[in-house]
Amino acid sequence: MESHHTMPQPMPVTTVQLNHTAVYAKDRRLSAEFIAAILGVEVAAPFGPFLPVDLGNGVTLDYYELTDEPIQAQHYAFLVPDEQFDAMIARLEAVGVTYYADPDHTEPGAINRLFGGRGAYFDDPSGHNMEIMTRPYARP
Numbered sequence: 001m002e003s004h005h006t007m008p009q010p011m012p013v014t015t016v017q018l019n020h021t022a023v024y025a026k027d028r029r030l031s032a033e034f035i036a037a038i039l040g041v042e043v044a045a046p047f048g049p050f051l052p053v054d055l056g057n058g059v060t061l062d063y064y065e066l067t068d069e070p071i072q073a074q075h076y077a078f079l080v081p082d083e084q085f086d087a088m089i090a091r092l093e094a095v096g097v098t099y100y101a102d103p104d105h106t107e108p109g110a111i112n113r114l115f116g117g118r119g120a121y122f123d124d125p126s127g128h129n130m131e132i133m134t135r136p137y138a139r140p
């Protein structure tokens, strides 16, 4: 008699949250202080080799120095309060960091209006492609 094996079904999970991730940096202090200053958050005390930046939703960016190999650029997107967006753009302008409307950085000095919100992209000191946006992506 043929047996019918079925894959065990995963239990429904409702509480998995991203807690922390390492962000590689050429200079962890420079990079952590840069994003903290732009976003208006704090750099925490060093934790071993990590320099943590706590975001408001329980996620920590643990800046970690990579000094002897090239850093692969990653993309980090921050959902920010609409009323703080202008201040963040002003801080980028104040420190002379160009922002762009698009992820490929072809529209300098412009913001986008995706999903009824506002957004912009800019490089961090290690070349990571950072994004601020006031509305999350709406996926079909």
Ligand SMILES: [Fe+2]
Residues within 6 Å of the ligand: 075, 077, 131
């Ligand atoms: Fe993005």
